[in-house]
């Protein structure tokens with residue numbers, strides 16, 4: 352068994368990690384895990400090497416490593432720490448590159464710049480999420496693995512034959528994840544690089560009902576009317592509420608709009624939501640804290 356084809360986790364976390372790897376579809380079940388020097392080596396399918404999800408990695412024991420997030424084969428460190436980066440790559444056989452973000456998320460395309468701290472000089476990787484594969488390029492287009500659970504929550508709410516619009520689709524994580532259960536997904540983004548990656552991701556996942564679109568969300572009603580959608584995803588956390596009026600003509604009674612936003616108080620967007628959708632049923636969920644005074648929230652807006 353080649354060690355670089357295995358996940359290496361402390362034995363005490365081994366059973367949970369093995370179960371996760373099987374659930375994620377990355378474990379090679381034809382090979383038996385084995386113990387070596389206090390670690391459990393879990394064989395990984397060849398096509399999944401370098402591509403385990405951030406969520407999976409967060410479940411592993413990482414206390415002795417510098418803080419980092421793993422997206423496919425890339426680890427992103429919180430600090431500009433080249434020695435720490437080498438340590439992480441040595442401990443994470445599934446990772447090929449360690450990066451440090453040299454800018455915040457910025458610009459219309461919500462991208463970051465990165466410095467390579469260790470490993471292969473690339474910002475591209477293959478990311479796996481609940482059995483789906485996605486090509487990611489962290490400098491070319493926005494991507495975050497942190498909404499993986501949120502995508503499953505939406506999937507679990509879907510009824511059969513839904514028509515879905517994703518107004519800010521990026522490289523397509525929501526469309527790819529929801530596509531197999533939908534009748535049709537229209538997936539729009541302003542960033543041409545994101546749309547190119549999204550096209551690849553649609554193909555990679557053999558979806559024939561997801562239509563990628565390059566455009567400004569503010570023009571979607573004009574282009575897509577008289578279509579009406581069962582579900583609309585609005586994931587532009589700094590500004591999505593400003594696009595509610597643009598989404599409104601594409602809704603009907605019963606449409607559910609999922610509006611993602613960074614907020615500093617509960618109900619921050621209620622006034623805007625009720626102005627555009629009077630009598631809507633609105634539920635707000637906290638997804639995660641973003642800073643000591645703000646958090647990432649999703650508003651589920653059921654149009655009446």
Ligand SMILES: C[S@@+](CC[C@H](N)C(=O)[O-])C[C@H]1O[C@@H](n2cnc3c(N)ncnc32)[C@H](O)[C@@H]1O
Pocket residue numbers: 459460461492493494495498518519520521522523524525539540541542545566567568569586587588
């Ligand atoms: C926070 S990212 C979300 C991407 C994707 N939904 C995800 O979860 O990974 C926001 C996306 O909106 C796109 N965007 C920004 N302004 C836009 C606009 N006016 N019309 C369409 N897309 C826009 C950006 O290019 C970016 O890909």
